[in-house]
Amino acid sequence: MKDDFYDILGISKSASAAEIKKAYRKKAIEFHPDKNPGDSTAEEKFKKAAEAYEVLSDADKKARYDQYGHRAFEGGGGFGGGGMNMDDIFSQFGDIFGGGGGGFSGFGGFGGGGGRRTVKGSNLRIRVKLTLEEIANGVEKKIKVKRKKVAKGTTFKTCETCNGQGQVTKIQNTILGRMQTSATCSTCGGAGQTVDSKPSNADASGMLSTEETVSIKIPAGVVDGMQLKVTGKGNDAPGNGIAGDLLVAIEEIPHEHLQREGDNLHYDMYISFSEAALGTSKEIDTVTGKVRIPIDSGVQSGKILRLRKKGIPSINGYGTGDLLVHVNVWTPKTLNKEQKEFFEKMTDDSHFQPKPEKEDKSFFEKVKDMFS
Template sequence: MSKRDYYEILEVSKSASAEEIKKAYRKMALKHHPDKNPGDKAAEEKFKEAAEAYEVLSDPNKKARYDQYGHAGVGGAAGGGFGGGFGGGGMNMEDIFSQFGDIFGGGGFGGFGQQQRGPRRMKGSDLRIRVKLNLEEMMSGTTKKVKVKRFKQAQGVTFKTCPTCGGSGYQTRVTNTFLGQMQQTVACGSCQGIGKIADHVPPGANNQGLTKIEETIDIKIPAGVREGIQLQVSGKGNDAPFDGIPGDLLVIIDEEVHNELKRDGNNLHYDLYVSIPEAILGASKEIPTVTGKVRVKVEKGTQSGKVLRLKGQGLPSLNSYGNGDLFIHINVWTPDKLSKEQEAYFEKMKDDESFSPHPSKNDKSFFDRVKEMFN
């Protein structure tokens, strides 16, 4: 099932400012808040959906990738282990309250019910790696095995209930004011709101029960990725202490330079050099594509600068909108060294009418070709 557009979910335009996006999220979250809609599963899903949209649109980098690539750019459509933050990463209601509760002010989430939601769950830090791909891998998609050093909860670590807050993660403070007593609920200072502290830590682990390991991870790369795009593998970042939520592994794509083909978006370009006789008489030339060699026909009388187009021989779109094209730029190569016989032949042909330039209306100028390429 395809995801809804994040701007549509928050009912804002793509040009909305950060403050407008924040206000729109607050409005949607208040409307569908579980305290206001007890037992309403549909409202709960809309509440989570709004949080997922805000998680992406409130982050300038994620927003830029989403604007360019859609859900696939933030991991929402990659499948096979990729997650899009809340939607694919499995964050629950506690995570949303913990991460975005500040939007609604302290002392509760949105002002509904004000009930204590229990100890918070920590989220482990994300890890970033770069993966280099060639055009063939970008064309078809691939699976890469990478070694990642990450913090993982050590075997044998145990925790106990925080004695300060009794496992609630919160402390209640009562302050006397001229208006009377005011009660405030704050995160526990001993356990930082987690409700647990380390009890037994195995040798080699840190004081939070984490140890560093090297793990081999399979990363599924979808067809159509390109330089700079970031994919997300949920739960393969650093573990969080005290049975928290693991961070994510963020995979940044680097593109290997092809020896012959140049990439421009989903389109590819190739410079084909032909000799003067081939341009005059025509020829059949072999050229490279991502999937192998093909032959193209150079017509008689082909001019330097002519562009041939092989439709669909470019790279696929990440959003499955079809393939780009391969453009073949023909360059007539002029030799700079000739034998005396060759020089004599061309000296004789120099004033021949057949060799005099007679451009027709169909022969585009350099500026026309450049304009056509950008259009």
């Protein structure tokens, strides 16, 4: 089981954005690879801290994590802090450390002081529509994605402008003294390499647009608007860069009969006067197939029948919701002469007089129960 992001950074769920940033910087400094050379445990903690900060520093991701936990980011590999390399971390969070150009102030090795920063390809975004049945059971989708890949036969050489560093450093004389600034190399875009040779059908960066079938594993319980990430299935980066990610937005297709409320489902079932008086059984739709449920004689309109664990599995692993069947006794709008005579005879019959019992809850009590 993955560690809790708040525990990793040593903060509470009520921590402010400034407190989250401060806590991450403290952990990053403590476990920075330059301070702990050859220590794989420290490196792993450094990556976990970056993963926690990547989620908690983003208001939308934080809200989803608070509601669904780690499962909010599962699917096709998820975030996977352990899969990030150091250059990727510094490229995203270099400003936290205060170093120029993504480096770490006071230490060498990564980003600003020593080596070339690895460039990451651009992310791709797609939308996947899911039925309620697919959401309830989980599904694996195979989607055709158009992505740019380095063309076969393309070779790269060290950028002559930045000498492979990916950055250009300038020293300027100012009234405050000599100032050193670093900026991404405009020639290679920070890759440290430029195209040496390429096929005639490739673009200026040595890329080709290709169509690839990507398998996306979608866990049960996802919600409309949730975003999953498939690592490394975005566009390639030039040279020895790493590929971007494929971001998958979930869209829920409305069901013909079922309405979703969190992990619970609602079903409106209509029965006739005679069925309500005599009792019956009805076949209804669920996300796992059709089921037949008995209706007791004398059932009242508005009664709610609860089918346990016939709803949607919690994406956070907290069980499965229920299916709430709302019984509605249908009142006929037109009656023939014989039917009218029957009901006129029954008007004063004691069996047709309303006699609510304690278990027959009022509308407001039912609403209260639903929200509790």
